Amino acid sequence: MIKEIELNVLPEQLVNEDILKRTIAKKTGITLDYVLSVELKRKSIDARKQPVSYRIKVELNIKTKDNQNLEPIKELSSERRYKDVSKAKKVIVIGAGPAGLFASLKLIEKGLKPIILERGKPVSQRKKDTAQIIKSKEIIPESNWCFGEGGAGTFSDGKLYTRSNKRGDINEVLDIFIEHGADKDIKTEAHAHIGTDRLSPIIKNIRKTIEQFGGEYHFDTKVVDFIVKDNKIKGVITQNDEKIESDYVVLATGHSARDIYYLFNRKNWLLEAKPFAMGVRIEHPQELINQIQYHSHNYSKLLPPATYSLAYNYKGRGVFSFCMCPGGMIVPSATNPDELVVNGMSNTLRNSPFANSGMIVSINKEDVKDYSEYGELALLKFQEALEHKMFKAAQNSIAAPSQRLTDFLKNKPSSALSPNSYLCGTIPTDLNKILPKFMTETLKEGFKNFERKMKGFICQEANLIGLESRSSSPIRIPRDKDTLEHIQIAGLYPCGEGSGYAGGITSSAMDGINVAQKISQTL
Numbered sequence: 001m002i003k004e005i006e007l008n009v010l011p012e013q014l015v016n017e018d019i020l021k022r023t024i025a026k027k028t029g030i031t032l033d034y035v036l037s038v039e040l041k042r043k044s045i046d047a048r049k050q051p052v053s054y055r056i057k058v059e060l061n062i063k064t065k066d067n068q069n070l071e072p073i074k075e076l077s078s079e080r081r082y083k084d085v086s087k088a089k090k091v092i093v094i095g096a097g098p099a100g101l102f103a104s105l106k107l108i109e110k111g112l113k114p115i116i117l118e119r120g121k122p123v124s125q126r127k128k129d130t131a132q133i134i135k136s137k138e139i140i141p142e143s144n145w146c147f148g149e150g151g152a153g154t155f156s157d158g159k160l161y162t163r164s165n166k167r168g169d170i171n172e173v174l175d176i177f178i179e180h181g182a183d184k185d186i187k188t189e190a191h192a193h194i195g196t197d198r199l200s201p202i203i204k205n206i207r208k209t210i211e212q213f214g215g216e217y218h219f220d221t222k223v224v225d226f227i228v229k230d231n232k233i234k235g236v237i238t239q240n241d242e243k244i245e246s247d248y249v250v251l252a253t254g255h256s257a258r259d260i261y262y263l264f265n266r267k268n269w270l271l272e273a274k275p276f277a278m279g280v281r282i283e284h285p286q287e288l289i290n291q292i293q294y295h296s297h298n299y300s301k302l303l304p305p306a307t308y309s310l311a312y313n314y315k316g317r318g319v320f321s322f323c324m325c326p327g328g329m330i331v332p333s334a335t336n337p338d339e340l341v342v343n344g345m346s347n348t349l350r351n352s353p354f355a356n357s358g359m360i361v362s363i364n365k366e367d368v369k370d371y372s373e374y375g376e377l378a379l380l381k382f383q384e385a386l387e388h389k390m391f392k393a394a395q396n397s398i399a400a401p402s403q404r405l406t407d408f409l410k411n412k413p414s415s416a417l418s419p420n421s422y423l424c425g426t427i428p429t430d431l432n433k434i435l436p437k438f439m440t441e442t443l444k445e446g447f448k449n450f451e452r453k454m455k456g457f458i459c460q461e462a463n464l465i466g467l468e469s470r471s472s473s474p475i476r477i478p479r480d481k482d483t484l485e486h487i488q489i490a491g492l493y494p495c496g497e498g499s500g501y502a503g504g505i506t507s508s509a510m511d512g513i514n515v516a517q518k519i520s521q522t523l
Ligand SMILES: Cc1cc2nc3c(=O)[nH]c(=O)nc-3n(C[C@H](O)[C@H](O)[C@H](O)COP(=O)(O)OP(=O)(O)OC[C@H]3O[C@@H](n4cnc5c(N)ncnc54)[C@H](O)[C@@H]3O)c2cc1C
Pocket: 094, 095, 096, 097, 098, 099, 100, 117, 118, 119, 120, 145, 146, 147, 148, 149, 150, 151, 152, 153, 154, 155, 156, 157, 158, 159, 160, 161, 221, 222, 223, 224, 252, 253, 254, 255, 256, 257, 260, 323, 331, 333, 343, 344, 345, 495, 496, 497, 498, 503, 504, 505, 506, 508, 509
């Protein structure tokens, strides 16, 4: 008999199946010998009280008294049936980020041939380029933390959760990651992550699948224009003036491809300003966050580095933590040499001594009246201007303007900063003088509230590092809600984070799947 139960167990009761079986038998009163096997279905940390435990959901295979009715534990069925599409109808996919790659895999499943056009480089070369950025402290415009194979997701924390399950089946995305090398645990962890060291080989394996079944990759290939006839897409033009034709184009260029937004604007194609959020990245020692979240100096060392998720509403404006990376590091993630943008990433083991997170403030069009002349591009222009301002404040470099949290709250420049993980160096700066008042005021109220929720959050060791500006897209490319095509151009499918309809790895991947499915239905 199969039985599903939920219960709390201590970290040490989860180290192997034998101990787990004993614990479950004891807690449920089922005779140990009758518990044939235990399959972990879900796992999350329950840090509400001491001792900190795991809340788990398990599927038990229990022997019935007469030894009848035994059901095997269901095997993870993740085999996808891809077809040889080498001679099939072509669909252009612009961008090899999560949206473009998952759209391509779905197109292959549906018997269509994806032609992936990617402005950046394959992941191995991209790795070298990011190392070069750290060394030279200069952004390489077409190969960086946002552009290149795997998109912005490749060198990330690889957090795989989404707030929106209505977009599609998250399990399909997780299964594909597992098929290509991710750990099976990502299906049981409530807050699964892959880690940047594991993501690179996974992205390469996805390329192997796509190419093996007849899909094509074209790196160093930037789309600079579209071919359109009678409001129908007919193909694209690349930076080398090459014309590639197809009646179906998936536009999965991410939120950092501003040139695409400007191109739409020049063509008078519809775009909409979309409220988004910007702020700073905060970093604490990981040990301090562990002690706060696990309520003790003597927390179990079997627990993973602690995370947090914080939000507050001040006078109708949201301020919240974003993309929290326990045991991670802060990286430069601008796409142009004169911008300063930071973000966070981590390796699978999350074993750096730092805990960083975006601390961002929601921003809408009414906040940026000075930019109203730019119409629907107002928020984008504001984001761009603030990134330039940060770069200038860092003496025209990508060393990041930074301030101790305690000094920021007192409007006082820091004479020295606490140790931090930012890879390109930090410059003590009064962030109050760079960020607009509505942002600093909201951030300050947010920090005070977060201190009430996590005692010790405001401390000497915490640094603020600017600028966290690419949390989501400040633009939406409007699409038809039924066909998912751009509302003016038939056959053009805005997709993923850059379309403004998704945000994060999983939701962008799910959006890619949905778009590919729509295309196959049309055909
Ligand atoms: C450092 C960092 C850490 C992150 N951590 C996480 C995390 O832990 N979890 C999470 O869910 N999200 C995270 N994110 C965000 C996540 O990576 C994105 O939400 C996601 O990658 C969006 O997917 P996408 O495919 O829509 O766009 P992108 O990943 O941005 O991919 C777009 C691709 O299109 C290409 N492109 C752009 N313009 C053109 C053009 N004109 N022609 C050809 N190609 C073009 C780009 O080079 C890029 O490869 C992180 C982002 C960064 C930068």
